[in-house]
Amino acid sequence: MASTPVIETSRLSKTYGSGSRQTLALDNLSMTVNRGEVFGFLGPNGAGKTTTIRLLLDLIRPSSGSARILGMDARDDSVDIRRRIGFLPAELNLWPGRTGNQIIYYMASVRGDSKGIVKHADELAEQLKLDTTKRVRDLSSGNRRKLGLVLAMMHEPELLILDEPSSGLDPLMQQTFHEMMQGYRDKGKTVFLSSHVLSEVQAICDRAGILRDGDLKAVETIDKLTNVEFRWVNVRFRDAIPDGLTAELRQSDAISQLDLNGSQATMRLLGDFDPLLRIIGQGYVEDLRVEEPSLEDIFLAFYSSEEGGR
């Protein structure tokens, strides 16, 4: 028998405002997140990621549709659900005059077993190198984020809902965070995280959904989603680009969207680097930069290939 999905939404919609000022933030979202997976919710700012999360937590109410978390109704059983989940909002606001320890103790008290929870919070704080004796107002944005992670994870919830979790964390801490999420998955727990950073989702998620303008465009495994073989390449030559080299760049099947500007060339490279290196080797290359595709690029590439395949 298949286990109950940890998150299950059915035609979930949310509209803000009324009359002519009405905005559709989420449109008929139907999806499932299974136990033991790290699910990424990808989309640009304003796509509806935070709205979805706030609906799951019963902070806002749906205009239509429903959601079930851990087999319970997101609205009717919200208190029981929140007992079993941890949450980190995108914009973390806490009582500025209180110390990390005071907030940890308060939230642990509300959750019940404060002794055990506080002990685990201390372990998490140590792992994240967070000083919990400082007042919130004295913490940097990165350290506030760490405190938010401690608060979300200290009671070892079955489901973690994280909204843009690693924004503000330095690269080393991002790595620690990724390891923590993998450890979480290894324990059979579930993580639902939203992000607009593809590399983050790529690093830790098993599956991801792409949300755009409130509409879920796709839910795919990370391998399938990120299996696009192109990069953006920027080449700066010492001198003006020779005509012959320009012609070869234009003729290459691997290169598209070529933009020439004096001694610089920007292009979209499909496949291996070798054909490009052979062409640009004719000139003196001062600088070569490669950028991974943006979320939007992936999105467009994914869809153009899907449509092409039909």
Add this chain to the structure above:
Amino acid sequence: MTNGVILANTLRTSWKQVLYWGLGMGVLGVYIVFISSNSDIVEGYAKLFESLPPAVLQAFGASDAALFSSTEGWVVSIFVSEASLILSIQAVLAGLNIAANEEQSGIMDMIMSMPISRTQFILEKTIAYALITLGIILCCVAFPVLSLIAFGVDADIGAVASSILNLYPGLLLVTVVTSLLTTILRRRSVAIGLAAAFVIGSYIFNVIGNAASGAVADLMQQLSFFYHASGEAIIAGTFNPTGTIGVIVIVAICFAASISMFNRRDLGL
């Protein structure tokens, strides 16, 4: 249903309000009692007030100049009228502290990610601020009463204490009305404006009711919580608890409505 953690936490983080407001009002009470201990001053004021028209007398917090002839009448008229106005500000602030401030600052998302219901949140926070206001009122009672004893002033201490305690239902009303407004309107600035209008309007209704005569003026006065919070009737021995009970019933209705509204709407900005 309620485990009391939010109540205890609110009291732990807000007890200083009792100290500051209580001390401030207590000093005012001591000052008024100190003046009342000088019979020449009280007699002088009584003669002055007897010569004033009702509308001007009302500005000093009394509708009957005869009240100023007794020490307890003098203390209650001056102190209760000033305390009711000043503590109305505290009551509005308490109403904002129930939900609006944490919602405005974005902390509500973290609070409501914990396993507590919206009803429990409003219930425990309202009880906490009701207790804080009670603490302030008890300071308001204690300082004048102890001063009357300390200065050896001959006054009906029971009447003075009862008159000051009678402020409590009215202040609770201001708190729950403010809380209700914030649960309906979400925008704190609009709620503050309307709560201020409620307090000022209530004060003006009481002034007009005292100064004018007729059915309309009487009705306006009955609608004012300042009228029901006034200790004059207690001092005069004509206190009818119906008005106070009415205020408590309205407090209960507003409280239930604020829970209902908070349960219905989206949280956060």
